[in-house]
Amino acid sequence: MLQADDIEKLRDLFDESVAEYPIADQTQANEALASYLIQTQPSDRLFDILVTVENTGSSKRLIIDLANHFFLSQVIEGSGRYIAEVLSNLAAYIPGQALSNGHKIESRPVRQGEHEPQYIPAYILPLDCKEVWKEALMIARASTILGRFPYSNARIQAVAAAATRMQQRGYLFTIDCGTFQMQPTEIEKIVADIRKSLRPLGCFNTMTNIMHLARKTYEYKYDQILFGQRYAPGLGERPPTTPIGLLFNIAVKLPIRGRGHGLKQNKAAWTNAIALGRDFVAMLDLEAYTHFAFLNIDASQLEAKLREVAHYDHCFALRQWHFSFTPEFLETFFSLDFDSDMKQQLGWGISDALRLINVLNEQVTPDPTIIQIKKLSTAGIDQKLIRSMLPYLAYTECEANRNYRSPFDTTGENVIFKPAIISNDRNLLIFPSASLIGPAFFEAIFSALKSISTPQVISRLRGDGTERLTRHVFKKHRFLPVLENAKYNLGPNDNGECDLVFEDDENIVLVECKAKALTRGAMTGAQGDALLDFAGGLFASQAQALRHERILRTCGEINFLDKRRLEFRNRRITRLAVTLVDHGTLQNNWILNSVYQALLSAQVSCPPDYAKRKQVSDFNANLRMFREETQQLLAKGHNIRAHALNVASTSVAQLDIILNGARDLDDVRGRLTPRMTYSTFNILLEFSSIYKMRDHTQS
Structure with a gap:
């Protein structure tokens, strides 16, 4: 991460380079580079003096970040663009990797019979190496005057x-x-x-x-x-x-x-x-x-x-799911076990909410809808019942997000917890787009239930309800698990539990269910919260499933405590994490793919008084397990890239769409873990785009 000290050091080095190596025009720029062209190239000289394979803590990324900083400083200070141009030229010469022996990677065809060279990260010398940096900046300044690598960064511009x-x-x-x-x-x-x-x-x-x-x-x-x-x-x-x-x-x-x-x-x-x-x-x-x-x-x-x-x-973005999925989501997750208690204490229950949703299904659209409350009674819902539900299901006009003053507020956004807004005269309900109503109905009912239940009941409901709903979605699309909540204990580091397992002759699909929701802190950019939500949702599931996969690949089978057995038989293994509600970009397959290597070397620290210290500790424990399982698989000759490509994560609502029409587990695997991406980081948009492309190529 860019530091203020780096900026000041670079600025001083730039001024010293200008003073020591004056270059005013193209003639002087060509003269400055001429000495390098006799025996070598400017790029070779820069590699020799600036690049190392020793971990100095600085890489090409530092040069790019400095260039971006100085380009942005132009807005406020009225200067900095020229330095940004020079650093852009310098970055163009610096590689991100080098050969394991420290030499530069040659640009040439691979020779027949030649072993694939081993590449390792390339680093650069620290800014304290003044003479090296002054010369490097001189070469970059000359290249800038000659117009070789103009600054180009669409994002920063x-x-x-x-x-x-x-x-x-x-x-x-x-x-x-x-x-x-x-x-x-x-x-x-x-x-x-x-x-x-x-x-x-x-x-x-x-x-x-x-x-x-x-x-x-x-x-x-x-x-x-x-x-x-x-x-x-x-x-x-x-x-x-x-x-x-x-x-x-x-x-x-x-x-x-x-x-x-x-x-x-x-x-x-x-x-x-x-x-x-x-x-x-x-x-x-x-x-x-x-x-x-x-x-x-x-x-x-x-x-x-x-x-x-x-x-x-x-x-x-906005949190959504297809509205037609809402009744089965609520009925399956909550079941009707809580119905009588809710009716007795709140005046309404799950069955009443389902009746209201069925009425709304005929009226809500992709656009916001205004509904007169009295018309709900004509649709068969008693006025007294509606009035008892409204405090839990609707915000009064101007009360939703009342404290939302900034996209960085961690508590300001509350509109996601109720599906409607009621007018001040209590006669009109406004519902936003149909796709937003389902998640908000779930949050509202869950909140109402929490108000009359113990924490233990709610905690059990989260876990059991998520697994029950995941199982329902698979069964709805004709896929039945061969194992459910199957525990094994094969030794100190070989114990665990498989939530759901599906298999056929060619595939094993390991499903781990997580009820953890995305926190408002993560949504609004609170430091650490997104990392911990990622850790407790997608990553914890994948670390657990990786242990299942490692045992299958190294031992050939898992023997469970109930005497059942899951054999590997050299089948394809897919690890799927299913969340109760959508975690957005954080749970996209290609985010995990992008950070996979980083997770193998990461460790998280926090202050002693940090409120989420236990979550940090759990994350570090999962990181250690993740590294150990990966190392054992690598020792058996398994390709590390296969791990990142064979993982998937969806919410239950997304899973319902992805499984629709799937022929068999091989088709399911292809839908969950495509070998290409449009980099949209939206699971359903990727799914739609890939199948649209396939339909086009086949037509």
Whole structure:
């Protein structure tokens, strides 16, 4: 991670290089490089003096980060672009890998019979090596004047352009270690200004506009909007994307009906809000812009990268599932065991919620819907029953997200916990897009049940309900497990439990179920929370399943305590983690693929008074198990890349869509672990895009 000390050192080195090696024009630039062209090339000289295979803690990434910092500093300081150009040229010469003997990797065809060379990470000498760095900067300055490698970073250029527009609007910010920084009060002012712009439209019209814009921007399929990362072709530039999630979280704070002065004024208000929200979130630098953003993530970047993608989901996406799945989700997860207790203590139960959902199924659409409460009674739901449910299912007008003042608030967002907003006169209910209602109904019912149950009952429900729902989805699509909750104990380090196992002649699918939800801290960028949610959800499941796989591959079978046996028989193994609700980008297969190598060397530390210290300890224990299991598999000659490619993670709602129409386990494996990606980091968008491509090639 870029440090302030690195920036100051580089700035001083640059000034010293300019003073010691003056280069004013192309003639002097050619003269400066001429001496290197007699026996070698500038790139060879830079490799010889700057690159090492010893771990100095600095790599090509430092040069790129410095270049980005100085490019952004142009917005505030009016200088820095030239240094950014020079560093861009320098980075173009520096490799990310070297041969294991420390030599430069040659660019040539592989000779017949030649063993594949071993590549290892390449590092650079620290900035304290002044003479080396002054010469390196001289070579890069000469290359810059000759126009060899102009600065090109679509992401940073978009961030800088957005910051320039925000500066022109009068908002205040600074730059620190390559990122723009705003005071919390300034961020709250921006969110308040967006809300002020949207107020003439009101909550209903604003949400309608947001949903129209979302469906125009992203694919709408499986009765939901398939949000995901978007890219310009190649390394091309593109404007920032509109932050749908942020705008939605602001819209629900508004009065249901606006007080606009006409269509023209309302359109201008909407345009202003969109532009301000887009530029503000662009400055947070959460979008990827190119397909290469998630390559080569090391352990030092792990926490920051996971925090970034979770915060991206909060600002740009919405939590959804297909509304038609809601009744079976709720009935299967909760069952009707709690129905009588809820009716006795709350006045309504699970069965009543299911009746209401069936009525709504005929009325809600992809756009927000306003429903008169009295019309629900004509549909067969008693008015008294409705009134008893509303405190748990609906926020009063302007109460949803009342404390949401910033996309960094960890407690401000609460709209996800209730599916509706009720008007102040208590006569109208507003429901957002149908795809948002299901998850909110689940949260509302779960919260109501928690209010009358013990923590032990709720904890048991989370685990049992998630496994029950996962089993239901597989059974619905004609797949029955051969093992459920099967425990084994083959020694001190060879014990565990398989939640669900599916098999056929060619495949073994190991399924681990996790009820852990994504915390609001992770959604809003709280340091450490995204990492721990990733650790407790996807990674914990994968570490457990990896032990199952290692025993199968090394011992040939697992003998369970109930005398049953699972044999390997050289079959393909797929490890699937199923979460109760969607974890967004954090649970995408290719995120795990991108950070797989980093996890093999990562260890997490925290202050003694950290509130989530136990979660950190559990994560480190799983990291140790992950490394040990991987090392044993490597010792048996198993390819490490196969582990990253044979893993999958979905929510139960996503799994319901992916399994639909699957012929057999081989088809299931292909759907869960495709060998290609569009880098959208949305599980369903990837699934849709890949099958659309396959249908096109077969037609």
